[in-house]
Amino acid sequence: MKRREFITRSIGVTAAMTLPFSAKADTSVKHWDREYDLVIVGSGFAGLSAAYSANKAGLKNILVIEKMMAWGGASAICGGIACMPNTPLQKKHGIEDSPELLVKDMLKVGHKFNHLALAETMATQAYTAYDMMIECGVEFKDKLLRLGSHSAPRGHIPVGASGGAIVVPMHKYLLKKGVQFQNRTNVSSILRDKDNGISGVEVQTDFEHTSGEFRNEFSYKSRHGVVIATGGWGSDKQFIKTTMPSYADLRSTAQSGATAGMIKSLLSIGSLPVMLDMYQLGPWGSPDERPAGPGAFFADYAFAEGIAVDPMTGKRFSNELASRRDRSEAQMVVMEQGTKDKPNYPFTFCSEETTTRAEGFHAAYRDGAVFKTNSIAELAEFHGVKNVTALTQSIADWNKIVKGAVDPYNKPLDVRTELKAPFYSFRLSPVLHYCMGGVAITPNAEVIDATTCEPIKGLFAAGEISGGVHGMDRLGGCSSVDGLVFGQIAGRTAANYKANA
Numbered sequence: 359m360k361r362r363e364f365i366t367r368s369i370g371v372t373a374a375m376t377l378p379f380s381a382k383a384d385t386s387v388k389h390w391d392r393e394y395d396l397v398i399v400g401s402g403f404a405g406l407s408a409a410y411s412a413n414k415a416g417l418k419n420i421l422v423i424e425k426m427m428a429w430g431g432a433s434a435i436c437g438g439i440a441c442m443p444n445t446p447l448q449k450k451h452g453i454e455d456s457p458e459l460l461v462k463d464m465l466k467v468g469h470k471f472n473h474l475a476l477a478e479t480m481a482t483q484a485y486t487a488y489d490m491m492i493e494c495g496v497e498f499k500d501k502l503l504r505l506g507s508h509s510a511p512r513g514h515i516p517v518g519a520s521g522g523a524i525v526v527p528m529h530k531y532l533l534k535k536g537v538q539f540q541n542r543t544n545v546s547s548i549l550r551d552k553d554n555g556i557s558g559v560e561v562q563t564d565f566e567h568t569s570g571e572f573r574n575e576f577s578y579k580s581r582h583g584v585v586i587a588t589g590g591w592g593s594d595k596q597f598i599k600t601t602m603p604s605y606a607d608l609r610s611t612a613q614s615g616a617t618a619g620m621i622k623s624l625l626s627i628g629s630l631p632v633m634l635d636m637y638q639l640g641p642w643g644s645p646d647e648r649p650a651g652p653g654a655f656f657a658d659y660a661f662a663e664g665i666a667v668d669p670m671t672g673k674r675f676s677n678e679l680a681s682r683r684d685r686s687e688a689q690m691v692v693m694e695q696g697t698k699d700k701p702n703y704p705f706t707f708c709s710e711e712t713t714t715r716a717e718g719f720h721a722a723y724r725d726g727a728v729f730k731t732n733s734i735a736e737l738a739e740f741h742g743v744k745n746v747t748a749l750t751q752s753i754a755d756w757n758k759i760v761k762g763a764v765d766p767y768n769k770p771l772d773v774r775t776e777l778k779a780p781f782y783s784f785r786l787s788p789v790l791h792y793c794m795g796g797v798a799i800t801p802n803a804e805v806i807d808a809t810t811c812e813p814i815k816g817l818f819a820a821g822e823i824s825g826g827v828h829g830m831d832r833l834g835g836c837s838s839v840d841g842l843v844f845g846q847i848a849g850r851t852a853a854n855y856k857a858n859a
């Protein structure tokens with residue numbers, strides 16, 4: 359492709375951003391540098407799952423494009439917890455669960471902003487995520503975790519307790535099946551055929567993410583439309599500041615490649631946006647480690663088996679397993695009791711017994727994010743709790759709840775562990791964690807056109823780049839399942855679509 363032609367097209371896209379959606383960018387293309395059965399953009403859970411199902415559906419010449427040097431995006435660095443109902447592992451542990459119960463939990467946490475058909479699709483097809491992972495060689499620990507606001511322990515933890523333990527076997531499986539992967543390749547535009555359907559992408563190869571420099575520009579044709587699986591934009595400070603100014607200064611768990619380029623491209627060709635100003639906060643962030651460091655994993659256990667306390671009062675201030683939004687908001691209120699320079703950081707803590715089963719504990723303790731104190735007085739002093747009597751009472755109250763007393767916060771208890779010294783504590787400070795919004799999709803993973811409210815021909819999206827599945831807030835361990843389910847749906851829908859160009 360000629361450089362001049364490329365520049366002209368880029369200007370077209372930029373200009374369209376300032377126009378109403380009805381004035382879509384003209385991204386039609388006359389010349390293709392390479393041709394594929396299916397181009398998938400993004401190599402995380404959603405992109406890999408799309409490649410898996412497209413391959414199963416018989417497509418041969420599949421390309422997965424990744425702009426970064428490293429594969430897997432957020433999926434590779436995440437905790438890898440996948441909350442799926444009715445799996446063989448749940449049955450083995452005698453846990454009663456159902457897709458209906460998961461949907462109920464999703465709607466409660468999502469404040470019914472969820473697109474119901476999408477939530478139901480995710481929950482009822484979660485078994486396909488499980489089956490696919492097992493087929494690709496993913497192994498799970500022989501236990502299940504109950505994350506905040508889930509009605510049952512349904513968090514499957516891959517051996518290795520990381521998303522890499524899902525991404526790597528899937529990547530290897532797909533390589534064996536002949537799926538092609540190309541990294542350091544940025545998709546800069548989505549291209550249309552003469553009938554206005556999506557038939558390819560424009561790419562920048564040898565792409566250097568930090569500088570934005572690249573060596574060549576090409577147009578790749580995709581005979582079965584294009585699957586967009588480019589994840590969220592949690593590292594894009596400018597886009598976050600524009601869409602949600604009050605979150606602009608929050609630290610983010612996102613990897614540096616999580617920028618807003620693709621959501622802008624999708625908007626520029628007329629995709630319908632959903633809740634772009636909605637972000638999820640992670641209530642397990644801490645000022646003492648990087649966002650979502652190992653202590654975040656530990657905190658989930660401390661929240662479940664211990665309590666969280668406001669240093670100003672020495673008392674609990676929320677259900678430690680409430681939704682991420684509710685917990686984060688409660689923590690922010692506590693922090694605001696201090697000053698901007700010295701916030702009143704709340705802290706969660708647990709007994710030594712809990713640390714023996716808590717993932718992330720050893721690394722977080724070694725790195726100084728988890729603190730050991732040998733008595734209530736020491737715990738109080740460490741966190742600046744003036745009212746030691748109140749803290750002592752909070753611990754005594756909790757120990758009564760463990761023995762059967764009513765919890766005023768109504769926290770579900772799967773494991774009953776008394777709080778006793780030595781205590782292991784972790785300071786809390788919410789971090790920006792997930793983009794709730796994205797483009798609107800149908801249950802078949804077709805991207806919806808903002809002007810017609812109908813699917814855009816040949817354009818499919820899955821994973822964090824899509825919006826609506828989770829509504830206003832997301833249950834933990836459900837983004838992996840979202841990408842793993844809708845990625846497969848996108849791959850299958852694409853396999854059944856034939857572009858015109």
Ligand SMILES: Cc1cc2nc3c(=O)[nH]c(=O)nc-3n(C[C@H](O)[C@H](O)[C@H](O)COP(=O)(O)OP(=O)(O)OC[C@H]3O[C@@H](n4cnc5c(N)ncnc54)[C@H](O)[C@@H]3O)c2cc1C
Nearest residue numbers: 400402404425431432433436437439545589821822837838
């Ligand atoms: C630290 C952390 C821990 C988490 N823990 C969990 C957990 O335990 N359970 C859970 O369910 N969720 C978890 N999440 C959320 C979850 O990991 C993500 O929402 C999910 O992995 C997103 O998957 P995806 O396939 O949509 O996108 P990603 O995995 O982010 O993949 C998208 C890829 O697309 C690439 N890309 C973007 N734009 C372009 C472009 N223009 N051209 C080419 N490539 C592009 C990106 O570089 C990226 O590699 C966690 C997130 C983080 C950050």
